[in-house]
Amino acid sequence: MTPHSRVAHEHGADAARQQGFWPRFGFGVEGPPLRGKSVLELGCGTGTRCFALAGAGAGRVVGVDPFEKSILKARESLETQPALRDTVEFHISTIHDLAESDFDAVVSEDAFEHILDLPQTLAAIRARLRVGGRAYIGFGPLYHSPIGDHGWIRAALPFGDRVQVPWGHLIAPKKWIMKRIARREGKPAHNTFDWPFLALNQVTARQFRRLFEESGMRVVSCRSNVNYSLAGRLFGLVGRIPILEKYFTLNMYTILQRV
Numbered sequence: 001m002t003p004h005s006r007v008a009h010e011h012g013a014d015a016a017r018q019q020g021f022w023p024r025f026g027f028g029v030e031g032p033p034l035r036g037k038s039v040l041e042l043g044c045g046t047g048t049r050c051f052a053l054a055g056a057g058a059g060r061v062v063g064v065d066p067f068e069k070s071i072l073k074a075r076e077s078l079e080t081q082p083a084l085r086d087t088v089e090f091h092i093s094t095i096h097d098l099a100e101s102d103f104d105a106v107v108s109e110d111a112f113e114h115i116l117d118l119p120q121t122l123a124a125i126r127a128r129l130r131v132g133g134r135a136y137i138g139f140g141p142l143y144h145s146p147i148g149d150h151g152w153i154r155a156a157l158p159f160g161d162r163v164q165v166p167w168g169h170l171i172a173p174k175k176w177i178m179k180r181i182a183r184r185e186g187k188p189a190h191n192t193f194d195w196p197f198l199a200l201n202q203v204t205a206r207q208f209r210r211l212f213e214e215s216g217m218r219v220v221s222c223r224s225n226v227n228y229s230l231a232g233r234l235f236g237l238v239g240r241i242p243i244l245e246k247y248f249t250l251n252m253y254t255i256l257q258r259v
Contacts, residue, residue, distance in 0.1 A: 021049075021109055024138055024226040024253045032136070034058045037104035040128060042095050042121075043111035047074030047088070053107070054087045063090045064098055095124045102130040112139040112208070112252075113148075114199050122215040122256075129258040134220065140251025143202040144170065147250075150198055156180035167247070204246040205239075212254055220255040227251070 022031035035057035044050050044063030054061045065071050071092045078088055091098065106125050115121050125135050141147045146166035153168035156177055169177065174192060182189040193199060203211075205224050212219050225236035227250060239248035 020228075021138060024223065024251070025136060025255060026221065026223070030056060032105070032134070034105055038062075038102070039105045039107060040064070040095075040098070040100075040103045042106060042108040042125070044074065044090065045070050047077055047090060049107065049109060050074070050088050050090070051077070051081065051084060054084045058087070061088045062098070062100070062103075063088070064093050064095055065090070066092065066094050068092050095121060095128065098128065101128045102133075103128050104130060104133050106133070106135040108135070108137045108139070110139050112137055113142055113201060113203070116193065116199060116201050118201065118203065118211050119214075122211060122217070125256075126216050126258055129217075131258055133258050135217065135254075135256040137256065138251070138253040142205060142208075142246070142249050142251070143200050144204060144246040145248065145250050148200070150200065152181060152198065153177065155184060170247075205249040205252060206245065208252055208254075212256060215256060217256040218259050220257050222252065222254045224249050224252045226253050 022029060025032075031053075034053060036059040038060040039053050039058045039062070041050050041053070041061065041063045044065045045067075047063055050061045050063040063071075063074060065074075071090045074090045078085060078090070106129060112118070129135065141150070143149075147164075148167075149169035153165050153172065154163060157163055157165070157180070165171070169192070178189040178191070193202065209222060212222060225232065225239050225248070227233060227236065232250065235248045235250055239245050241248075
């Protein structure tokens with residue numbers, strides 16, 4: 001994972017979003033049966049989900065994140081929860097730096113649309129799962145969706161957060177976007193794969209499915225456009241049209257199993 005996915009981790013730390021994560025895979029709010037299991041969270045942010053997993057009975061929870069600030073905050077929170085200190089641990093690292101293996105589960109929320117080395121990351125996940133272990137990967141919005149810029153177009157506009165421009169990052173000239181973002185951030189912005197603080201890999205839903213199929217793991221399920229609003233359901237219908245799929249896919253929730 002690149003150091004520019006800070007915003008994704010902050011999203012993952014939002015407790016309100018925790019309630020909707022597992023149901024999007026088809027589970028209840030409590031998630032899959034992980035009591036007594038060892039779990040690795042990829043892109044753990046400030047540790048919200050790690051604490052939830054431990055509180056739900058996971059035997060050991062390891063959170064990794066390349067952002068020092070996020071991990072330091074996670075460790076501070078852990079100090080206030082003495083009952084979890086022997087269960088949860090946090091590391092300032094990527095999954096590639098983690099030597100351990102034989103996890104029962106790997107969890108990742110709102111990170112896969114930012115990861116640039118997806119084949120290598122999927123291989124690293126497979127290597128760290130025990131045989132039969134599963135990876136639960138949920139993420140969005142995808143780059144080509146109407147909000148796939150993760151708010152950077154709005155940040156670049158003079159009107160700020162008062163305006164929403166669907167597909168604005170696909171319509172506006174890239175040079176204009178980079179110029180506005182560079183001015184706002186006070187540092188160069190060279191391309192849309194490396195926007196300040198927020199890399200976007202621009203991988204489409206079809207490409208993600210192929211990567212999952214080629215990961216060496218079994219695809220247990222792969223859901224897209226898992227939304228509960230009327231607009232979300234309409235997007236799901238339009239997204240079934242092959243030529244429009246990448247523009248109308250908001251999210252993906254995939255379960256992989258090491259065999």
